Amino acid sequence: xxxxxxxxxxxxxxxxxxxxxxxxxxxxxxxxxxxxxxxxxxxxxxxxxxxxxxxxxxxxxxxxxxxxxxxxxxxxxxxxxxxxxxxxxxxxxxxxxxxxxxxxxxxxxxxxxxxxxxxxxxxxxxxxxxxxxxxxxxxxxxxxxxxxxxxxxxxxxxxxxxxxxxxxxxxxxxxxxxxxxxxxxxxxxxxxxxxxxxxxxxxxxxxxxxxxxxxxxxxxxxxxxxxxxxxxxxxxxxxxxxxxxxxxxxxxxxxxxxxxxxxxxxxxxxxxxxxxxxxxxxxxxxxxx
Amino acid sequence: xxxxxxxxxxxxxxxxxxxxxxxxxxxxxxxxxxxxxxxxxxxxxxxxxxxxxxxxxxxxxxxxxxxxxxxxxxxxxxxxxxxxxxxxxxxxxxxxxxxxxxxxxxxxxxxxxxxxxxxxxxxxxxxxxxxxxxxxxxxxxxxxxxxxxxxxxxxxxxxxxxxxxxxxxxxxxxxxxxxxxxxxxxxxxxxxxxxxxxxxxxxxxxxxxxxxxxxxxxxxxxxxxxxxxxxxxxxxxxxxxxxxxxxxxxxxxxxxxxxxxxxxxxxxxxxxxxxxxxxxxxxxxxxxxxxxxxxxxxxxxxxxxxxxxxxxxxxxxxxxxxxxxx
Numbered sequence: 001x002x003x004x005x006x007x008x009x010x011x012x013x014x015x016x017x018x019x020x021x022x023x024x025x026x027x028x029x030x031x032x033x034x035x036x037x038x039x040x041x042x043x044x045x046x047x048x049x050x051x052x053x054x055x056x057x058x059x060x061x062x063x064x065x066x067x068x069x070x071x072x073x074x075x076x077x078x079x080x081x082x083x084x085x086x087x088x089x090x091x092x093x094x095x096x097x098x099x100x101x102x103x104x105x106x107x108x109x110x111x112x113x114x115x116x117x118x119x120x121x122x123x124x125x126x127x128x129x130x131x132x133x134x135x136x137x138x139x140x141x142x143x144x145x146x147x148x149x150x151x152x153x154x155x156x157x158x159x160x161x162x163x164x165x166x167x168x169x170x171x172x173x174x175x176x177x178x179x180x181x182x183x184x185x186x187x188x189x190x191x192x193x194x195x196x197x198x199x200x201x202x203x204x205x206x207x208x209x210x211x212x213x214x215x216x217x218x219x220x221x222x223x224x225x226x227x228x229x230x231x232x233x234x235x236x237x238x239x240x241x242x243x244x245x246x247x248x249x250x251x252x253x254x255x256x257x258x259x260x261x262x263x264x265x266x267x268x269x270x271x272x273x274x275x276x277x278x279x280x281x282x283x284x285x286x287x288x289x
Numbered sequence: 290x291x292x293x294x295x296x297x298x299x300x301x302x303x304x305x306x307x308x309x310x311x312x313x314x315x316x317x318x319x320x321x322x323x324x325x326x327x328x329x330x331x332x333x334x335x336x337x338x339x340x341x342x343x344x345x346x347x348x349x350x351x352x353x354x355x356x357x358x359x360x361x362x363x364x365x366x367x368x369x370x371x372x373x374x375x376x377x378x379x380x381x382x383x384x385x386x387x388x389x390x391x392x393x394x395x396x397x398x399x400x401x402x403x404x405x406x407x408x409x410x411x412x413x414x415x416x417x418x419x420x421x422x423x424x425x426x427x428x429x430x431x432x433x434x435x436x437x438x439x440x441x442x443x444x445x446x447x448x449x450x451x452x453x454x455x456x457x458x459x460x461x462x463x464x465x466x467x468x469x470x471x472x473x474x475x476x477x478x479x480x481x482x483x484x485x486x487x488x489x490x491x492x493x494x495x496x497x498x499x500x501x502x503x504x505x506x507x508x509x510x511x512x513x514x515x516x517x518x519x520x521x522x523x524x525x526x527x528x529x530x531x532x533x534x535x536x537x538x539x540x541x542x543x544x545x546x547x548x549x550x551x552x553x554x555x556x557x558x559x560x561x562x563x564x565x566x567x568x569x570x571x572x573x574x575x576x577x578x579x580x581x582x583x584x585x586x587x588x589x590x591x592x593x594x595x596x597x598x599x600x601x602x603x604x605x606x607x608x609x610x611x612x613x614x615x
């Protein structure tokens with residue numbers, strides 16, 4: 001059994017070689033995915049002059065890093081308003097989404113309604129009607145409601161994609177809650193509504209939180225609707241404000257642009273990242289079992 | 290389940306009589322089933338109404354707008370039939386936009402498929418730090434699109450592009466001002482490539498993760514069984530893995546097509562269709578005609594030309610969703 005002594009070493013060598021191959025294969029993907037973020041971050045804290053030193057290596061600082069781009073955002077633009085608007089929009093969109101999608105998802109998953117399956121698919125299909133087809137008629141709706149140039153226009157419009165998505169997501173979720181707990185509640189004298197409110201919802205909080213998270217992240221991913229419906233500076237959400245107010249004619253405030261973009265972009269990306277698997281299984285739920 | 294009487298066990302005979310009576314005497318709308326339906330449709334109503342009023346109706350309304358001369362300034366619209374569609378078809382820019390839309394969607398779609406598949410197979414391997422790598426690689430997809438496009442705009446800057454700096458240092462291009470210095474967003478061919486590249490950058494993690502979910506859903510026992518039966522790797526790949534992941538691949542690319550076709554922010558923020566229409570796509574043309582130019586009717590007509598392009602993806606998704614087992 002001379003090989004006994006050899007086996008661990010070759011196995012180890014093979015593991016190492018495998019890892020090297022995998023890391024080499026992943027390296028280009030990683031660089032392409034992450035470099036832009038690094039570049040934005042370093043631009044955000046560089047001094048202006050440092051951005052335009054073409055002779056030196058640009059990947060690090062030649063002049064001391066600075067927070068002045070962030071100062072500029074908060075003192076010379078409406079960035080503070082944009083953050084408040086973004087949070088307020090996302091909050092109200094979540095409220096509308098939860099109040100409509102939770103009962104709908106529950107009804108579709110639990111109450112054995114005739115046509116529930118087709119209705120569920122029908123609601124989800126509206127998620128696929130793209131904003132680019134709807135934004136012109138919705139511009140009319142927004143002006144009929146007298147909401148043009150107010151962020152409330154976006155509170156009305158964003159649920160058109162959060163409700164279909166979250167209804168579908170919650171429908172899948174409610175299917176996994178055991179029927180017995182509702183039956184037990186009804187035996188104990190709860191009505192159907194009582195069983196939903198007092199027994200099913202309390203055990204469904206992971207689903208509800210997921211739905212709220214997606215109402216927030218999907219709202220913050222939008223650009224087209226805000227571009228089409230909001231043009232007053234103080235009413236803009238962050239992505240639109242940064243993209244439109246920090247470019248004046250031919251002058252780009254690159255440092256502040258990157259600072260403003262990342263300040264909201266990074267938290268959204270982190271939260272979305274944590275819930276990405278739920279998003280993927282939400283939209284592909286049909287194909288993966 | 291609602292029939293359980295609270296009074297405890299009763300003799301079998303009387304129980305069945307009681308049920309029989311209650312069914313006979315209750316009007317149909319008070320039967321447990323009818324009440325469940327009423328409850329259910331009441332719960333459904335808010336979502337259905339919201340989506341119906343703000344997606345369904347606007348969609349129909351866009352058909353009407355497209356056949357009217359509605360504009361932002363004049364609220365009263367006149368019916369003009371298919372004039373808007375005809376005038377779009379007589380416009381050279383429209384054909385450029387249509388061609389660019391197809392090139393953009395198909396080209397970027399193929400690239401995302403290829404990159405996503407290779408990445409998915411890499412991420413399928415067990416290795417140290419897999420979770421961290423995965424979390425980093427999906428960043429492009431999770432960052433709000435307007436945010437990352439601004440980063441790319443800076444990286445494609447005509448003079449201070451970091452890409453050009455690197456290429457120049459590597460000796461692949463000359464210095465700023467030399468004829469081979471690429472102005473990514475300013476030269477027609479390069480501009481289209483650049484906006485496609487940003488779309489691919491944003492979309493390839495999505496393709497990879499969707500595919501990865503599909504691949505991990507292939508139970509290892511199935512592959513082991515095929516191996517025991519003497520199937521080669523290629524046979525296992527073609528006969529077992531591909532059929533099992535094909536539906537999810539379709540769903541993934543259909544979603545991606547919908548996202549890509551309807552997205553205007555990349556082109557709008559990077560080039561706004563320029564230089565000279567080289568990157569004009571239907572969404573930017575519809576936006577610039579309908580909102581900026583104020584011609585709601587013509588804009589609606591242009592955006593409706595996207596619908597036939599979207600339809601195959603939507604039909605594919607509908608068919609896959611219907612196959613869902615309950």
